[in-house]
Amino acid sequence: MPSNNSPLLSPELLAKLERLELVTRKIFRGRLKGERRSRRKGQSIEFADFRSYVPGDDLRLLDWNLYARLEKLIIKLFLEEEDLHFYALIDASRSMDFGDPTKLRYAKQLAAALGYIGLVRADRVKIETLGTNNAVSPVLRGRRSLWRMLEVLDAIEPGDQVPLAESVKRFCLRNSGRGIVLLITDLMDKDGYEPALRYLVAQRLDVYVVQVLSKEEIDPDIVGDLKLVDSEDDDTAEITVSAPLLARYKKTLAALTSGAQEFCSRRGMNYLLANNQIPVEDLVSLYLRKRGLVR
């Protein structure tokens, strides 16, 4: 069981992650040149096509050898390689601060792993925290930024309760770029998760929703007469644990997860339920790979 104090990414995991790459099914226009082959023509070493010169073209692209032979100004086109925008949205509400490891830490690990993949592939990685009003997080790029990314992740603390929809909306307003959004949350919002996800859909982002649940939530190990106190709004629920109650709870949970799954798949989003007992490397290398986020 990984402890909450160990490094987010172990060296072995890092080595494994280096072989992976973030994939998107949608074509996005990166701002900077990256390692990603784009459908756009551009500057790279890979030849794509020729075309006639039109005024305004970069003279540097003229194929002088052809001009010598044909006396025509022909421009040599190369394939453009682009970077990918990768946003990791971590729900840092207090409800995430449960479990062993805490769901928040699990979310951080997941974000770190995928962020690292992005960094290695020279993608544009941005870690955003939901629920806290902290400053805009930096945009990271390149392998060297790993430590900054980890710093940013480490700095995330469970914060005040902000509705999921509110924070997602804020994110969308701030980041108009397209790319991959990895929303790591427990979806435990009493107002419902749907508005939040709709904002993301509207951004035409490639959205991955990872619902992190702790073992205690999936299979509660409680007994007796209890007064359950909500960690976020101090709401209480008095229960006496009994088999039907537990069965009913599990049913409700299943309804929640399957509802989210359906909601996402209808809108072209990817949904993944993550148990905090599954190691992050397994989640990345097995589950997310299957879903096509990495390859």
Next chain:
Amino acid sequence: MELFSGYLRNMLSWWQWSLLALVPPAIILLYFLKLRRTPLEVPSTYLWQKSIEDLHVNSIWQRLRRNLLLLLQLLLVLLAMIALLRPGWSGTRLSGDRFIFLIDQSASMSATDVRPTRLDEAKRRTHELVDAMPAGSRAMIISFADRAQVAQEFTDNRSLLHERVDAIRPTARGTNLRDALELSAGLANPGRTANEPGDAPVAAAQPADVYIFSDGRFPSVEGFSLGNLSPIYIPIGDAQTGNVAVTAFNTRPLESQPDKLQAFARVANFGPEPAEVDVELLAGDQLIDASRISIEPGGEQGVAYDLGEAEQGALRLEIKSHAAPSGDALAADDVAFAVVNPQRKIRVLIVTAENPSLVWALSTARASDLADVEIAEPEILNSGQYKTAAAQGTYDLVIYDRCRPEEMPQANTVFIGQLPPGPDWGGDKEAKKVAAPQIIDVERSHPLFQLIDLGNVAIGESVILAPPPGGTVLIDSSRGPICAIAPRQAFEDVVIGFEIVGTDKEGQRYANTNWHMRASFPTFWFSLISYLGGEADGTQSSSVRPGQPVRLAARSESGQLTVVSPDGKQTKISRGTEGRYQFHDTDALGVYELRDKEKTTGRLAVNLFDPSESNIKTQPDKAIQIGHVDVPGQTTWEGTRRELWKWLLLSALVVLLLEWYIYNRRVYL
């Protein structure tokens, strides 16, 4: 109540029960006090709230479910309470296939210290055991008092066994276990006569369990070998039971005034505490006298009442005990009866030619008080009147002086100088006469010669006697026996070999002996009358123990007597072969009337008068001794009751474990 006593037994008093009844409310109270829900912080109550909303629909079930532990605790207490009631039903399965139930029906078993009576308790337990018998096993029922009686031979028919157990009635008799054991042993130890090595047993031994239901008021059975019998003694009764009993009640003439009667009684207290007793003497229903006495525990006191002129009839003595908290559990010995029968004189017939000294000896004042003496000539022996009287037993004693009848009469006889007819004494042959026998020895231990000295008696000539078997030589002479006594049926014959007055050939009387001039002569005849005539007085005033056969010396012309029992039952009895009336049916206590053709000729009192039966304190922890085996009393009766309390406690334990498990292992309904 029947159900309660049958299936449940209360082990606690009411205040213990009320304490126990407080436990379940206390548990519920504690449960509600405890029901302060533990706060637990969870990530979100979102899902829980939704789940609870769904479940509110069947909330009653929920309430029950959530109280599972409470319910289990209540169940635990309930089981413990039921266990305290000791539910159960009769009978563990008995092991073995042969059972003998010995049920004591003696007088002490009528004691009421065990409700309703000890005998009923014994019967109830026997019923339980019969029900508990394994299928196919056989049982025998023997009821015993002073005699044992097989109430039912070995059978596996249980309804028959139940029926026979119910048919056992209390008696007023004593207790004798040996009889019952011998009856039981008959089947169990068949090889008793074939115990020599090499002898094949007559039949296979059939071991049996012998259940003895008794209060243990009987002496040890000495010299009895149980063999294949395994005795189980079940004492019935209370060790602290008190009883005040009349142990003796009789009437007798006053020493100073023989025509006046005095009644005396002894009253004993067998209880553990002093008893104060009212003693009432009644004639019929009329109170004659009463007194109050107090008796120490274990003590005995006599009371005496002067009755004045003796009137024939029956007397009843009743005791009513006061201030004896342990009570008077046995009623049979609280009443005693005595009868005053008409004074009946002994009828003596002297058949003699002429014997003044004999007649004189039998007409002393004391002798004539005792007896009516008739004197007759020997010719009477041939008359029909004599023959009828002799055959009917009209006389108690017939003295034949130098003569003999053709047939022996139904009476005691004395023969002087003649042998009785018949071969017993050799009377069918010529008697051998010897001259001048010297008296050597006199049987002083016999009542007839207890105070007689014959040292200075000389005898002329005498017949030498050869008494029949069973006879006793009373006077032995140098020539042989000259006086002897021998039994004949119910009677006794005394033969004196020598004549007192002889007749010579000329018909002259002469004295054959000088005995008639000695002081011992009238003494001897008085002893003779009181001894040979005395048996007639058997029912004068003495009491008969219940169950004892009694010989009635009453006379009846018709040879038939009617005996009216205290309960009004009339029994006709005929004169037996021995010339006496035998009456056996003396089981009931009280006064029996003897009637001869509707005329009451006498009475007979039957009383318990048995200290060992009146002392009804059971000693449950004392073993009874049978031969060399001590059979301890089974003081606990659980053995034959199938008890549930062990299982209840066990299930309570299981419930406790279940509760613990549920509490710890989080098992949910």
